[in-house]
Amino acid sequence: MRIRRIRAAQGAPKSSASGSGTATLLTAASYTRVRFRFIVVAVSIKRLGRLYMDRPVPIAEIIEGRHSGRTVTVRGWVHRKRIVGGKAFILVRQEGEVLQCVYDKAEVGQRVWEEAEKVTLESSVVVRGTVREDPRAPGGYELRGEDLEIVGLSADFPIKGGESIEYLLDHRHLWLRSRRLTWVMKVKHSVMQAARRYFIDNGWWEVTPPILTGSAVEGGATLFELKYFGSKAYLSQSAQLYLEVLIYPLEKVWAVTPSFRAEKSRTRRHLAEYWHLEAEAAWMDMWDMMRIVEELVKHVLERVLEERRRELENLGRSLEPLKRAVEERFPAIRYDEAIEILQKKGVEIEWGDDMGADEERELTKEFETPFFVTHFPKQIKAFYMKLDPEDSRLALGFDLLAPEGYGEIVGGSQREDDYDTLLSRILEEGLDPEDYDWYLDLRKYGTVPHSGFGLGLERLVMWIAGLDHIRDATPMPRYRGRIKP
């Protein structure tokens, strides 16, 4: 009985273009859906009318023209509303897409018209009507509204347009409903899925290193300290050392984990909490690992260009730099050459200086694809990097910088695999070897040449989506004391 009604309400052929369950009730998934609907109905049939029971159609499909002429039900939130004369224009938003629903006072019943008058911005609604192609509608398609049901009437919504960034960040839990942030989250989703796909397809093992750690990975970065059963512990700033442990059983490993940095950074490229994609592999030298990074980034770009083209275009992102990055080899220059280029451009920098944000930005202007910088002076790099056998002043480290001023998105290196050299590097940096006893052990029991890298997911998303601030690459950004919501 109910099932019949669901189908009838759909008003579409059973082989609906959505393909999501209406056609067959035989699969486990659709069986569950129907059962679930019974439960919902049982609990809320008094409060909610019959529309709630209909199978909803995604707005994206309507905008693509896949339901023209059909009577459909759509669920979502009121994005915008205007009443002009005898018509109510209600824009419903769902997963970042909007659909205009037009209610004509002369055509709909009194109950529906009153609901249309009453409904407020951001109310959750279920609407039903016939899909029509209409050039006057945003998106080219609209719904000639026949029914409207308010599920959750919204109080006056605090975001109306024109607010400052700080105000919006204070209301991030509501701001995230914006179409722009929704598109960015979708891009990030595809980036993560594509990266996972790359590793799976190429024989890498996904592992789960700890987030609570007993000591710093590197000396410099500030760590978040916390109490741990009466002693001190820290939130991880990198899984690298643990990944190095795991290459002995698994050879090629990778992980995505949160990383934490307690620096009081106030730049558009830093977060206190970010998602870190790290990989580590035995038997690979620096050049092998750079090839992996290039393949990975290209694979991610290809997938995102395929799956998220619409969102990128909506975001106003120029696709050309992304396409170029897929097609062209990433150049690699040595630190020496980078310094020369900068000096020729009139930047005051000398061999041995670390590149600051300004220098990095200048350098990215010289390239149109991501590019590597390699062979840095050892004093500006971490203790665990292997020294260049041909010049012991240099470390076998590499950075991948994104073009268009975005800068570093990956940092990697070949790791020091010799026990004595690693120990002396730890002492040189003023670190306590006792903190690294287990790490040193790895060089004692069957040491192996190996390399790895860390990629800042939000940095990558920032570049791909063309964001001007990294905070929009993550739903609830944490930085410089911002912890709410």
Add this chain to the structure above:
RNA sequence: GCCGGGGUAGCUCAGCGGGUAGAGCGCCGGGCUGUUAACCCGGUGGUCGGGGGUUCAAAUCCCCUCCCCGGCGCCA
């Protein structure tokens, strides 16, 4: 930590050679037969971040303090 900027209506801001506050948006009411951040008319709205001082009088001048923002360093 350093350099720079700022806290005035629900929001965005103006007012700062001292005379106890304004605009736009929002919100509320009304109008409008297709709106696109609609538009038009009317209404609503503030212990001017906190404390102290100078003065007949302080949003405005002085001192202290709190908070926030942009950038740098650090890095992914």
